[in-house]
Amino acid sequence: MAERLLRMTEEELGAALAGLAADVAFPEPSTDLVAMAGARIRQPAPERAPAGRRLRRWVAGLLPPRGLRRALVIAVLIVSMAAVAAGAAYFGVRGIQIVFGNGTAPSPGVSASGPTSPPASPTLPSLGDRLELGDRSTLEAARAAVDFPLSLPPPVRGFGSPLVFLSDQPFGGRVSFVWIGAASPGAEPGPELLLTEFHADPFRPFIRKIAKVGTHVTRVRVNGETGYWLSGVAHELDYVDQDGTHFNDSSRLAGNTLIWTRGEMTLRLEGSRTLLEAAAIARATR
Numbered sequence: 505m506a507e508r509l510l511r512m513t514e515e516e517l518g519a520a521l522a523g524l525a526a527d528v529a530f531p532e533p534s535t536d537l538v539a540m541a542g543a544r545i546r547q548p549a550p551e552r553a554p555a556g557r558r559l560r561r562w563v564a565g566l567l568p569p570r571g572l573r574r575a576l577v578i579a580v581l582i583v584s585m586a587a588v589a590a591g592a593a594y595f596g597v598r599g600i601q602i603v604f605g606n607g608t609a610p611s612p613g614v615s616a617s618g619p620t621s622p623p624a625s626p627t628l629p630s631l632g633d634r635l636e637l638g639d640r641s642t643l644e645a646a647r648a649a650v651d652f653p654l655s656l657p658p659p660v661r662g663f664g665s666p667l668v669f670l671s672d673q674p675f676g677g678r679v680s681f682v683w684i685g686a687a688s689p690g691a692e693p694g695p696e697l698l699l700t701e702f703h704a705d706p707f708r709p710f711i712r713k714i715a716k717v718g719t720h721v722t723r724v725r726v727n728g729e730t731g732y733w734l735s736g737v738a739h740e741l742d743y744v745d746q747d748g749t750h751f752n753d754s755s756r757l758a759g760n761t762l763i764w765t766r767g768e769m770t771l772r773l774e775g776s777r778t779l780l781e782a783a784a785i786a787r788a789t790r
Contacts, residue, residue, distance in 0.1 A: 596732060599674070599704025599770040600711045600763050602721060628695040628775055629756060635698070636743055637680045638671025646670045650677035652703040652769055657681050658788035660697060673743070674710040678702040683775075697775040699789070704770035711772070713758070714740040724762070724779070726786045731764030733779050762786055 596602040629635060646668055647654045657666065666681035678700060685696035704710060715721050718737030723730065738757040761774040762782040771789065776782035 596709070596713070597704075597730065597763050597765045597770055598706040598768075599702065599709060600713065600772065601709035602732060602734070603712060603714045604721070605714060605716050628698055628759070635680075635682075635695070635756075636671070637669035637682070638673075638678065639669065641668050641670035641679075643668050646677075646679045650679060650703070652676060652701075654679055655701055655766065655769065655771065655789045657699050657785060660785060663697065666697075666699070673745070674702055674705065676703040695775070697773070697785075699785070700772045700774075702770055703768055704765075709744055712742055712744055713761075713763075714742075716740070722779075724764075724783070726762070726764040726783060727766065729765050731762060731786075733782070734758075734761045734763075735779070 595604070641649075643654075643656075649670055660666075660683055663683040663685070666683045669680040669682065671678040671680070679702070681697075681699040682695045683697035684693045686693060702710065713734065715734065716737050716739055719734060719739045720736040722733045722735070724733050725731065738759050739761075740755055741758040742755040758774055760776055760778075760782070761772060762776065762779070763770070763772045764786060765771070771786070773782050773785055776785065
């Protein structure tokens with residue numbers, strides 16, 4: 505039988521099925537399907553929920569269970585509070601943290617071109633006295649050794665060309681420019697201005713400044729970037745390695761200092777007598 509069906513053409517198979525239809529008993533339906541379909545069509549449409557309620561139901565279906573939602577809200581609050589606390593604990597620019605001692609606080613922000621007359625900055629220590637500058641270098645060698653575009657300071661009135669120093673700390677290198685002042689009678693010439701540049705990690709300070717009572721910390725704008733001007737009583741400066749450990753014997757007192765950023769670069773200028781003087785050098789450093 506199966507072989508016979510396989511040998512049939514489509515026309516022969518259609519004729520055989522048509523002849524078989526008369527011999528197949530198909531029960532009559534017990535329900536009037538036509539009447540049932542008509543009655544269903546004539547029924548009024550069910551009232552739909554308002555769009556706002558439907559949206560809430562749809563959103564509720566996407567959300568996790570209530571207990572899990574509560575845990576997520578608590579976790580977000582904890583993370584937000586930790587971020588706020590971290591922001592409050594870190595004051596300064598990328599790579600340089602300012603820590604306030606008892607009785608010190610930041611001053612209101614001003615423009616770097618605003619008037620100010622702080623006390624004279626203490627004299628920088630000698631080159632061999634804990635300046636932590638690294639090795640004496642040349643501009644060409646320093647530019648080739650670091651992994652950031654080196655900014656060149658402008659000529660400074662009353663000084664010759666600055667000395668160039670190169671250090672491998674922090675990661676990526678650090679370049680310092682030192683201007684030597686005229687020697688007083690019976691004394692050797694010493695540094696009077698120090699400009700330091702490095703590629704800073706935004707999440708880990710490399711330099712820490714501890715403001716003391718009488719140290720004024722003022723937020724300023726330098727070339728459109730946020731910076732800080734530390735003046736008055738000398739503040740403490742020390743270097744921090746990648747593990748958060750302070751360099752041995754690296755702490756020293758620093759006088760008037762302007763710190764600011766340029767993109768991912770951090771710059772620090774120490775030794776200027778006034779903010780106007782420091783801002784003029786900072787704006788011309790490119």
